[in-house]
Amino acid sequence: MSNQELYGWSGNCIFTIAQLFQIYHTFKIKETKDISFGLQIFWLIGNIMYVIFGFFDKSQSLFIGSLITTITVIIQICQKIYYDYYHKKEYTEI
Secondary structure (H helix, E strand, O other): OOHHHHHHHHHHHHHHHHHHHHHHHHHHHOOOOOOOHHHHHHHHHHHHHHHHHHHHOOOHHHHHHHHHHHHHHHHHHHHHHHHHHHHHHHHHOO
């Protein structure tokens, strides 16, 4: 394994763990008003671009790591939609 791939795997682990902390925190507080859709959408697009680049560059660390973070961004977007639009309505109607 080259140094480049080693740094890639290390960076991916850090980003993935950070996003898992955010997903857990959001689930725990059930609120996403301070997270913007713009950030999430551009983050998703950027991650998809990195997945494609990692595939063409034959970099396993870039491809797999970006694929995992793309999935976590999709989870965060789903949380944003749910907690901003559906969860809030359930409690205001009661």
